[in-house]
Amino acid sequence: MNKPYTTIIIDDEAPARAGLENLLKSFPETFQIIDFAQNVTEAKEKIILQNPDIIFLDIEMPKQNGFDLLMQLETIPIVVFCTAYDQYALEAFETNSIDYLVKPVKLDRIKKTVQKLKTFHKNKSSEDILNVLKEISSRKEIKKMTSITVKKNDKLIFIKLDDIAFFEADSNYTKISCESGIFLSTESISSLENKLPDNFLRIHRGIIINKDFVNDIQKYFNSRFVITLKDKKQSSITSGRSYNVAIKEWISV
Structure with a gap:
Protein backbone atom coordinates (compact mmCIF):
# COMPACT_ATOMS: atom_id res chain seq x y z
CA MET A 1 0.00 0.00 0.00
CA ASN A 2 1.31 3.45 -0.92
CA LYS A 3 1.94 6.01 1.79
CA PRO A 4 -0.47 8.97 1.98
CA TYR A 5 0.63 12.25 0.44
CA THR A 6 2.14 14.61 3.01
CA THR A 7 0.00 17.72 2.74
CA ILE A 8 0.15 21.41 3.67
CA ILE A 9 -3.00 23.57 3.54
CA ILE A 10 -2.36 27.23 2.62
CA ASP A 11 -5.17 29.78 3.03
CA GLN A 32 -1.50 13.18 5.74
CA GLN A 50 9.10 20.01 5.19
CA ASN A 51 9.05 19.25 1.44
CA PRO A 52 5.38 18.18 1.25
CA ASP A 53 4.12 15.93 -1.54
CA ILE A 54 1.09 18.11 -2.17
CA ILE A 55 -0.21 21.56 -1.23
CA PHE A 56 -3.78 22.85 -1.21
CA LEU A 57 -3.30 26.49 -2.12
CA ASP A 58 -5.64 29.48 -2.03
CA ILE A 59 -4.97 31.81 -4.97
CA GLU A 60 -6.07 35.13 -3.48
CA MET A 61 -4.22 36.08 -0.29
CA PRO A 62 -3.19 39.51 1.06
CA LYS A 63 -0.02 41.13 -0.34
CA GLN A 64 1.11 38.06 -2.31
CA ASN A 65 -1.07 35.43 -3.98
CA GLY A 66 -0.71 31.72 -4.65
CA PHE A 67 0.97 32.29 -8.00
CA ASP A 68 3.58 34.48 -6.29
CA LEU A 69 4.36 31.62 -3.91
CA LEU A 70 4.93 29.06 -6.66
CA MET A 71 7.18 31.45 -8.57
CA GLN A 72 9.43 31.67 -5.48
CA LEU A 73 9.90 27.89 -5.17
CA CYS A 82 -8.65 26.18 -3.69
CA THR A 83 -10.30 29.51 -4.39
CA ALA A 84 -13.57 31.42 -4.47
CA TYR A 85 -12.79 32.65 -8.00
CA ASP A 86 -13.84 30.63 -11.01
CA GLN A 87 -12.29 32.48 -13.96
CA TYR A 88 -8.58 31.77 -13.59
CA ALA A 89 -8.22 30.14 -17.02
CA LEU A 90 -9.52 26.73 -15.99
CA GLU A 91 -8.03 24.96 -19.00
CA ALA A 92 -4.55 25.76 -17.69
CA PHE A 93 -5.20 23.60 -14.62
CA GLU A 94 -6.39 20.55 -16.52
CA THR A 95 -3.04 18.79 -16.29
CA ASN A 96 -1.73 15.90 -14.23
CA SER A 97 0.28 18.36 -12.15
CA ILE A 98 -2.45 20.78 -11.10
CA ASP A 99 -6.03 20.43 -9.89
CA TYR A 100 -8.49 23.25 -9.28
CA LEU A 101 -11.26 23.47 -6.67
CA VAL A 102 -13.82 26.28 -6.43
CA LYS A 103 -15.02 27.27 -2.96
CA PRO A 104 -17.13 26.21 -1.22
CA VAL A 105 -15.35 22.87 -1.69
CA LYS A 106 -17.58 19.82 -1.38
CA HIS A 121 2.33 10.78 -12.86
CA LYS A 122 4.41 13.87 -12.19
CA ASN A 123 5.41 14.49 -15.78
CA LYS A 124 5.61 18.26 -15.56
CA SER A 125 8.74 20.03 -14.37
CA SER A 126 8.67 23.06 -12.10
CA GLU A 127 9.69 25.16 -15.12
CA ASP A 128 6.67 23.90 -17.11
CA ILE A 129 4.31 24.78 -14.26
CA LEU A 130 5.83 28.25 -13.88
CA ASN A 131 5.37 28.88 -17.59
CA VAL A 132 1.67 28.03 -17.22
CA LEU A 133 1.34 30.38 -14.25
CA LYS A 134 3.07 33.23 -16.08
CA GLU A 135 0.69 32.73 -18.99
CA ILE A 136 -2.30 32.89 -16.65
CA SER A 137 -1.00 36.04 -14.97
CA SER A 138 -0.40 37.72 -18.33
CA ARG A 139 -3.99 37.11 -19.39
CA LYS A 140 -5.26 39.20 -16.46
CA GLU A 141 -8.42 37.13 -16.21
CA ILE A 142 -11.45 38.79 -14.62
CA LYS A 143 -11.83 37.68 -11.01
CA LYS A 144 -15.23 36.39 -10.09
CA MET A 145 -15.87 35.74 -6.44
CA THR A 146 -18.95 33.58 -6.01
CA SER A 147 -19.25 33.09 -2.24
CA ILE A 148 -17.84 34.10 1.11
CA THR A 149 -17.04 31.87 4.10
CA VAL A 150 -17.91 32.88 7.66
CA LYS A 151 -17.71 31.10 10.98
CA LYS A 152 -20.70 30.98 13.33
CA ASN A 153 -20.20 29.11 16.59
CA ASP A 154 -18.55 25.85 15.50
CA LYS A 155 -19.96 25.90 11.98
CA LEU A 156 -18.57 27.11 8.68
CA ILE A 157 -21.21 28.87 6.61
CA PHE A 158 -20.86 29.53 2.89
CA ILE A 159 -22.89 32.54 1.76
CA LYS A 160 -23.56 33.08 -1.94
CA LEU A 161 -22.86 36.62 -3.05
CA ASP A 162 -26.18 36.65 -4.91
CA ASP A 163 -27.94 36.46 -1.52
CA ILE A 164 -26.08 39.40 0.06
CA ALA A 165 -27.82 42.81 0.10
CA PHE A 166 -24.93 44.82 1.55
CA PHE A 167 -21.72 44.79 3.59
CA GLU A 168 -21.20 47.17 6.50
CA ALA A 169 -17.92 47.93 8.30
CA ASP A 170 -17.87 47.08 12.00
CA SER A 171 -14.53 48.03 13.57
CA ASN A 172 -11.97 45.59 12.06
CA TYR A 173 -14.73 43.26 10.92
CA THR A 174 -17.52 43.43 8.35
CA LYS A 175 -21.22 42.72 8.83
CA ILE A 176 -22.86 40.77 6.03
CA SER A 177 -26.57 41.47 5.59
CA CYS A 178 -28.34 38.80 3.56
CA GLU A 179 -31.72 37.14 3.25
CA SER A 180 -30.89 34.50 5.86
CA GLY A 181 -29.69 36.97 8.51
CA ILE A 182 -26.67 38.96 9.67
CA PHE A 183 -23.21 37.38 9.70
CA LEU A 184 -19.74 38.65 10.64
CA SER A 185 -16.66 38.36 8.44
CA THR A 186 -13.12 38.76 9.74
CA GLU A 187 -12.15 40.55 6.51
CA SER A 188 -12.08 44.34 6.38
CA ILE A 189 -14.47 46.09 4.04
CA SER A 190 -11.53 47.43 1.98
CA SER A 191 -10.20 43.91 1.49
CA LEU A 192 -13.61 42.70 0.38
CA GLU A 193 -14.02 45.64 -2.02
CA ASN A 194 -10.94 44.49 -3.94
CA LYS A 195 -12.36 40.99 -4.37
CA LEU A 196 -16.05 41.56 -5.08
CA PRO A 197 -17.47 41.44 -8.64
CA ASP A 198 -18.84 44.45 -10.49
CA ASN A 199 -22.41 44.17 -9.21
CA PHE A 200 -21.14 45.39 -5.82
CA LEU A 201 -20.51 49.10 -5.30
CA ARG A 202 -18.99 51.00 -2.38
CA ILE A 203 -21.30 53.94 -1.67
CA HIS A 204 -19.94 54.96 1.73
CA ARG A 205 -16.68 54.58 3.63
CA GLY A 206 -18.30 51.75 5.58
CA ILE A 207 -20.86 50.29 3.16
CA ILE A 208 -20.82 48.21 -0.03
CA ILE A 209 -24.18 47.45 -1.65
CA ASN A 210 -25.27 44.75 -4.07
CA LYS A 211 -26.62 46.75 -7.03
CA ASP A 212 -28.97 43.88 -7.87
CA PHE A 213 -30.82 44.57 -4.58
CA VAL A 214 -31.44 48.26 -5.28
CA ASN A 215 -35.12 49.22 -5.40
CA ASP A 216 -34.86 52.98 -5.85
CA ILE A 217 -32.46 55.92 -5.54
CA GLN A 218 -33.29 59.45 -4.45
CA LYS A 219 -31.11 62.53 -4.49
CA TYR A 220 -30.21 63.89 -1.05
CA PHE A 221 -28.57 67.12 0.07
CA ASN A 222 -24.80 67.72 -0.03
CA SER A 223 -24.36 65.62 -3.19
CA ARG A 224 -25.52 62.44 -1.51
CA PHE A 225 -28.11 59.80 -2.34
CA VAL A 226 -30.59 57.72 -0.35
CA ILE A 227 -30.63 54.17 -1.70
CA THR A 228 -33.45 51.77 -0.76
CA LEU A 229 -32.83 48.04 -1.10
CA LYS A 230 -35.16 45.14 -1.85
CA ASP A 231 -34.08 43.09 1.17
CA LYS A 232 -36.57 41.96 3.83
CA LYS A 233 -35.97 45.08 5.92
CA GLN A 234 -36.15 47.36 2.86
CA SER A 235 -32.94 48.92 4.13
CA SER A 236 -32.44 52.62 3.43
CA ILE A 237 -28.80 53.69 3.10
CA THR A 238 -27.39 57.20 2.69
CA SER A 239 -24.29 57.44 0.55
CA GLY A 240 -21.11 59.32 1.44
CA ARG A 241 -20.22 62.53 -0.40
CA SER A 242 -16.86 61.22 -1.61
CA TYR A 243 -18.65 58.39 -3.46
CA ASN A 244 -20.83 60.79 -5.46
CA VAL A 245 -18.89 60.35 -8.73
CA ALA A 246 -18.92 56.54 -8.60
CA ILE A 247 -22.67 56.47 -7.95
CA LYS A 248 -23.38 58.96 -10.75
CA GLU A 249 -21.32 56.89 -13.17
CA TRP A 250 -23.38 53.88 -12.23
CA ILE A 251 -26.82 55.44 -12.54
CA SER A 252 -25.80 57.88 -15.33
CA VAL A 253 -27.43 60.89 -13.63
Missing part, protein backbone atom coordinates in the same frame (compact mmCIF):
# COMPACT_ATOMS: atom_id res chain seq x y z
CA ASP A 12 -5.37 33.18 4.72
CA GLU A 13 -8.82 32.41 6.21
CA ALA A 14 -8.87 30.19 9.30
CA PRO A 15 -12.41 28.88 8.62
CA ALA A 16 -11.38 27.82 5.13
CA ARG A 17 -8.31 25.99 6.48
CA ALA A 18 -10.44 24.20 9.07
CA GLY A 19 -13.12 23.29 6.54
CA LEU A 20 -10.64 21.81 4.09
CA GLU A 21 -8.88 19.94 6.89
CA ASN A 22 -12.17 18.28 7.85
CA LEU A 23 -12.78 17.23 4.24
CA LEU A 24 -9.29 15.79 3.77
CA LYS A 25 -9.56 13.82 7.02
CA SER A 26 -12.20 11.73 5.23
CA PHE A 27 -9.35 10.33 3.11
CA PRO A 28 -6.60 9.32 5.60
CA GLU A 29 -5.19 6.80 3.13
CA THR A 30 -4.57 9.62 0.63
CA PHE A 31 -3.70 12.73 2.68
CA ILE A 33 -1.86 16.80 6.85
CA ILE A 34 1.48 17.91 8.27
CA ASP A 35 1.03 21.68 8.54
CA PHE A 36 -0.88 24.86 7.69
CA ALA A 37 0.12 28.32 6.46
CA GLN A 38 -1.81 31.58 6.26
CA ASN A 39 0.35 33.63 3.89
CA VAL A 40 3.03 33.28 1.23
CA THR A 41 6.00 33.97 3.50
CA GLU A 42 4.95 31.34 6.02
CA ALA A 43 4.05 28.85 3.30
CA LYS A 44 7.41 29.19 1.54
CA GLU A 45 9.32 28.53 4.75
CA LYS A 46 7.26 25.45 5.59
CA ILE A 47 7.41 24.00 2.09
CA ILE A 48 11.21 24.35 1.93
CA LEU A 49 11.60 22.88 5.43
CA GLU A 74 12.74 25.99 -6.80
CA THR A 75 10.82 22.72 -6.59
CA ILE A 76 7.03 22.82 -6.80
CA PRO A 77 4.95 20.11 -5.08
CA ILE A 78 1.73 18.77 -6.55
CA VAL A 79 -0.67 21.71 -6.42
CA VAL A 80 -4.41 21.77 -5.81
CA PHE A 81 -5.76 25.30 -6.01
CA LEU A 107 -16.71 16.27 -0.35
CA ASP A 108 -17.70 14.87 -3.76
CA ARG A 109 -15.23 17.20 -5.47
CA ILE A 110 -12.40 16.06 -3.16
CA LYS A 111 -13.26 12.48 -4.18
CA LYS A 112 -12.48 13.43 -7.78
CA THR A 113 -9.10 14.82 -6.69
CA VAL A 114 -8.38 11.54 -4.89
CA GLN A 115 -9.26 9.56 -8.03
CA LYS A 116 -7.00 11.80 -10.11
CA LEU A 117 -4.10 11.23 -7.72
CA LYS A 118 -4.46 7.45 -8.10
CA THR A 119 -3.41 7.74 -11.73
CA PHE A 120 -1.05 10.62 -11.17
Whole structure:
Protein backbone atom coordinates (compact mmCIF):
# COMPACT_ATOMS: atom_id res chain seq x y z
CA MET A 1 0.00 0.00 0.00
CA ASN A 2 1.31 3.45 -0.92
CA LYS A 3 1.94 6.01 1.79
CA PRO A 4 -0.47 8.97 1.98
CA TYR A 5 0.63 12.25 0.44
CA THR A 6 2.14 14.61 3.01
CA THR A 7 0.00 17.72 2.74
CA ILE A 8 0.15 21.41 3.67
CA ILE A 9 -3.00 23.57 3.54
CA ILE A 10 -2.36 27.23 2.62
CA ASP A 11 -5.17 29.78 3.03
CA ASP A 12 -5.37 33.18 4.72
CA GLU A 13 -8.82 32.41 6.21
CA ALA A 14 -8.87 30.19 9.30
CA PRO A 15 -12.41 28.88 8.62
CA ALA A 16 -11.38 27.82 5.13
CA ARG A 17 -8.31 25.99 6.48
CA ALA A 18 -10.44 24.20 9.07
CA GLY A 19 -13.12 23.29 6.54
CA LEU A 20 -10.64 21.81 4.09
CA GLU A 21 -8.88 19.94 6.89
CA ASN A 22 -12.17 18.28 7.85
CA LEU A 23 -12.78 17.23 4.24
CA LEU A 24 -9.29 15.79 3.77
CA LYS A 25 -9.56 13.82 7.02
CA SER A 26 -12.20 11.73 5.23
CA PHE A 27 -9.35 10.33 3.11
CA PRO A 28 -6.60 9.32 5.60
CA GLU A 29 -5.19 6.80 3.13
CA THR A 30 -4.57 9.62 0.63
CA PHE A 31 -3.70 12.73 2.68
CA GLN A 32 -1.50 13.18 5.74
CA ILE A 33 -1.86 16.80 6.85
CA ILE A 34 1.48 17.91 8.27
CA ASP A 35 1.03 21.68 8.54
CA PHE A 36 -0.88 24.86 7.69
CA ALA A 37 0.12 28.32 6.46
CA GLN A 38 -1.81 31.58 6.26
CA ASN A 39 0.35 33.63 3.89
CA VAL A 40 3.03 33.28 1.23
CA THR A 41 6.00 33.97 3.50
CA GLU A 42 4.95 31.34 6.02
CA ALA A 43 4.05 28.85 3.30
CA LYS A 44 7.41 29.19 1.54
CA GLU A 45 9.32 28.53 4.75
CA LYS A 46 7.26 25.45 5.59
CA ILE A 47 7.41 24.00 2.09
CA ILE A 48 11.21 24.35 1.93
CA LEU A 49 11.60 22.88 5.43
CA GLN A 50 9.10 20.01 5.19
CA ASN A 51 9.05 19.25 1.44
CA PRO A 52 5.38 18.18 1.25
CA ASP A 53 4.12 15.93 -1.54
CA ILE A 54 1.09 18.11 -2.17
CA ILE A 55 -0.21 21.56 -1.23
CA PHE A 56 -3.78 22.85 -1.21
CA LEU A 57 -3.30 26.49 -2.12
CA ASP A 58 -5.64 29.48 -2.03
CA ILE A 59 -4.97 31.81 -4.97
CA GLU A 60 -6.07 35.13 -3.48
CA MET A 61 -4.22 36.08 -0.29
CA PRO A 62 -3.19 39.51 1.06
CA LYS A 63 -0.02 41.13 -0.34
CA GLN A 64 1.11 38.06 -2.31
CA ASN A 65 -1.07 35.43 -3.98
CA GLY A 66 -0.71 31.72 -4.65
CA PHE A 67 0.97 32.29 -8.00
CA ASP A 68 3.58 34.48 -6.29
CA LEU A 69 4.36 31.62 -3.91
CA LEU A 70 4.93 29.06 -6.66
CA MET A 71 7.18 31.45 -8.57
CA GLN A 72 9.43 31.67 -5.48
CA LEU A 73 9.90 27.89 -5.17
CA GLU A 74 12.74 25.99 -6.80
CA THR A 75 10.82 22.72 -6.59
CA ILE A 76 7.03 22.82 -6.80
CA PRO A 77 4.95 20.11 -5.08
CA ILE A 78 1.73 18.77 -6.55
CA VAL A 79 -0.67 21.71 -6.42
CA VAL A 80 -4.41 21.77 -5.81
CA PHE A 81 -5.76 25.30 -6.01
CA CYS A 82 -8.65 26.18 -3.69
CA THR A 83 -10.30 29.51 -4.39
CA ALA A 84 -13.57 31.42 -4.47
CA TYR A 85 -12.79 32.65 -8.00
CA ASP A 86 -13.84 30.63 -11.01
CA GLN A 87 -12.29 32.48 -13.96
CA TYR A 88 -8.58 31.77 -13.59
CA ALA A 89 -8.22 30.14 -17.02
CA LEU A 90 -9.52 26.73 -15.99
CA GLU A 91 -8.03 24.96 -19.00
CA ALA A 92 -4.55 25.76 -17.69
CA PHE A 93 -5.20 23.60 -14.62
CA GLU A 94 -6.39 20.55 -16.52
CA THR A 95 -3.04 18.79 -16.29
CA ASN A 96 -1.73 15.90 -14.23
CA SER A 97 0.28 18.36 -12.15
CA ILE A 98 -2.45 20.78 -11.10
CA ASP A 99 -6.03 20.43 -9.89
CA TYR A 100 -8.49 23.25 -9.28
CA LEU A 101 -11.26 23.47 -6.67
CA VAL A 102 -13.82 26.28 -6.43
CA LYS A 103 -15.02 27.27 -2.96
CA PRO A 104 -17.13 26.21 -1.22
CA VAL A 105 -15.35 22.87 -1.69
CA LYS A 106 -17.58 19.82 -1.38
CA LEU A 107 -16.71 16.27 -0.35
CA ASP A 108 -17.70 14.87 -3.76
CA ARG A 109 -15.23 17.20 -5.47
CA ILE A 110 -12.40 16.06 -3.16
CA LYS A 111 -13.26 12.48 -4.18
CA LYS A 112 -12.48 13.43 -7.78
CA THR A 113 -9.10 14.82 -6.69
CA VAL A 114 -8.38 11.54 -4.89
CA GLN A 115 -9.26 9.56 -8.03
CA LYS A 116 -7.00 11.80 -10.11
CA LEU A 117 -4.10 11.23 -7.72
CA LYS A 118 -4.46 7.45 -8.10
CA THR A 119 -3.41 7.74 -11.73
CA PHE A 120 -1.05 10.62 -11.17
CA HIS A 121 2.33 10.78 -12.86
CA LYS A 122 4.41 13.87 -12.19
CA ASN A 123 5.41 14.49 -15.78
CA LYS A 124 5.61 18.26 -15.56
CA SER A 125 8.74 20.03 -14.37
CA SER A 126 8.67 23.06 -12.10
CA GLU A 127 9.69 25.16 -15.12
CA ASP A 128 6.67 23.90 -17.11
CA ILE A 129 4.31 24.78 -14.26
CA LEU A 130 5.83 28.25 -13.88
CA ASN A 131 5.37 28.88 -17.59
CA VAL A 132 1.67 28.03 -17.22
CA LEU A 133 1.34 30.38 -14.25
CA LYS A 134 3.07 33.23 -16.08
CA GLU A 135 0.69 32.73 -18.99
CA ILE A 136 -2.30 32.89 -16.65
CA SER A 137 -1.00 36.04 -14.97
CA SER A 138 -0.40 37.72 -18.33
CA ARG A 139 -3.99 37.11 -19.39
CA LYS A 140 -5.26 39.20 -16.46
CA GLU A 141 -8.42 37.13 -16.21
CA ILE A 142 -11.45 38.79 -14.62
CA LYS A 143 -11.83 37.68 -11.01
CA LYS A 144 -15.23 36.39 -10.09
CA MET A 145 -15.87 35.74 -6.44
CA THR A 146 -18.95 33.58 -6.01
CA SER A 147 -19.25 33.09 -2.24
CA ILE A 148 -17.84 34.10 1.11
CA THR A 149 -17.04 31.87 4.10
CA VAL A 150 -17.91 32.88 7.66
CA LYS A 151 -17.71 31.10 10.98
CA LYS A 152 -20.70 30.98 13.33
CA ASN A 153 -20.20 29.11 16.59
CA ASP A 154 -18.55 25.85 15.50
CA LYS A 155 -19.96 25.90 11.98
CA LEU A 156 -18.57 27.11 8.68
CA ILE A 157 -21.21 28.87 6.61
CA PHE A 158 -20.86 29.53 2.89
CA ILE A 159 -22.89 32.54 1.76
CA LYS A 160 -23.56 33.08 -1.94
CA LEU A 161 -22.86 36.62 -3.05
CA ASP A 162 -26.18 36.65 -4.91
CA ASP A 163 -27.94 36.46 -1.52
CA ILE A 164 -26.08 39.40 0.06
CA ALA A 165 -27.82 42.81 0.10
CA PHE A 166 -24.93 44.82 1.55
CA PHE A 167 -21.72 44.79 3.59
CA GLU A 168 -21.20 47.17 6.50
CA ALA A 169 -17.92 47.93 8.30
CA ASP A 170 -17.87 47.08 12.00
CA SER A 171 -14.53 48.03 13.57
CA ASN A 172 -11.97 45.59 12.06
CA TYR A 173 -14.73 43.26 10.92
CA THR A 174 -17.52 43.43 8.35
CA LYS A 175 -21.22 42.72 8.83
CA ILE A 176 -22.86 40.77 6.03
CA SER A 177 -26.57 41.47 5.59
CA CYS A 178 -28.34 38.80 3.56
CA GLU A 179 -31.72 37.14 3.25
CA SER A 180 -30.89 34.50 5.86
CA GLY A 181 -29.69 36.97 8.51
CA ILE A 182 -26.67 38.96 9.67
CA PHE A 183 -23.21 37.38 9.70
CA LEU A 184 -19.74 38.65 10.64
CA SER A 185 -16.66 38.36 8.44
CA THR A 186 -13.12 38.76 9.74
CA GLU A 187 -12.15 40.55 6.51
CA SER A 188 -12.08 44.34 6.38
CA ILE A 189 -14.47 46.09 4.04
CA SER A 190 -11.53 47.43 1.98
CA SER A 191 -10.20 43.91 1.49
CA LEU A 192 -13.61 42.70 0.38
CA GLU A 193 -14.02 45.64 -2.02
CA ASN A 194 -10.94 44.49 -3.94
CA LYS A 195 -12.36 40.99 -4.37
CA LEU A 196 -16.05 41.56 -5.08
CA PRO A 197 -17.47 41.44 -8.64
CA ASP A 198 -18.84 44.45 -10.49
CA ASN A 199 -22.41 44.17 -9.21
CA PHE A 200 -21.14 45.39 -5.82
CA LEU A 201 -20.51 49.10 -5.30
CA ARG A 202 -18.99 51.00 -2.38
CA ILE A 203 -21.30 53.94 -1.67
CA HIS A 204 -19.94 54.96 1.73
CA ARG A 205 -16.68 54.58 3.63
CA GLY A 206 -18.30 51.75 5.58
CA ILE A 207 -20.86 50.29 3.16
CA ILE A 208 -20.82 48.21 -0.03
CA ILE A 209 -24.18 47.45 -1.65
CA ASN A 210 -25.27 44.75 -4.07
CA LYS A 211 -26.62 46.75 -7.03
CA ASP A 212 -28.97 43.88 -7.87
CA PHE A 213 -30.82 44.57 -4.58
CA VAL A 214 -31.44 48.26 -5.28
CA ASN A 215 -35.12 49.22 -5.40
CA ASP A 216 -34.86 52.98 -5.85
CA ILE A 217 -32.46 55.92 -5.54
CA GLN A 218 -33.29 59.45 -4.45
CA LYS A 219 -31.11 62.53 -4.49
CA TYR A 220 -30.21 63.89 -1.05
CA PHE A 221 -28.57 67.12 0.07
CA ASN A 222 -24.80 67.72 -0.03
CA SER A 223 -24.36 65.62 -3.19
CA ARG A 224 -25.52 62.44 -1.51
CA PHE A 225 -28.11 59.80 -2.34
CA VAL A 226 -30.59 57.72 -0.35
CA ILE A 227 -30.63 54.17 -1.70
CA THR A 228 -33.45 51.77 -0.76
CA LEU A 229 -32.83 48.04 -1.10
CA LYS A 230 -35.16 45.14 -1.85
CA ASP A 231 -34.08 43.09 1.17
CA LYS A 232 -36.57 41.96 3.83
CA LYS A 233 -35.97 45.08 5.92
CA GLN A 234 -36.15 47.36 2.86
CA SER A 235 -32.94 48.92 4.13
CA SER A 236 -32.44 52.62 3.43
CA ILE A 237 -28.80 53.69 3.10
CA THR A 238 -27.39 57.20 2.69
CA SER A 239 -24.29 57.44 0.55
CA GLY A 240 -21.11 59.32 1.44
CA ARG A 241 -20.22 62.53 -0.40
CA SER A 242 -16.86 61.22 -1.61
CA TYR A 243 -18.65 58.39 -3.46
CA ASN A 244 -20.83 60.79 -5.46
CA VAL A 245 -18.89 60.35 -8.73
CA ALA A 246 -18.92 56.54 -8.60
CA ILE A 247 -22.67 56.47 -7.95
CA LYS A 248 -23.38 58.96 -10.75
CA GLU A 249 -21.32 56.89 -13.17
CA TRP A 250 -23.38 53.88 -12.23
CA ILE A 251 -26.82 55.44 -12.54
CA SER A 252 -25.80 57.88 -15.33
CA VAL A 253 -27.43 60.89 -13.63
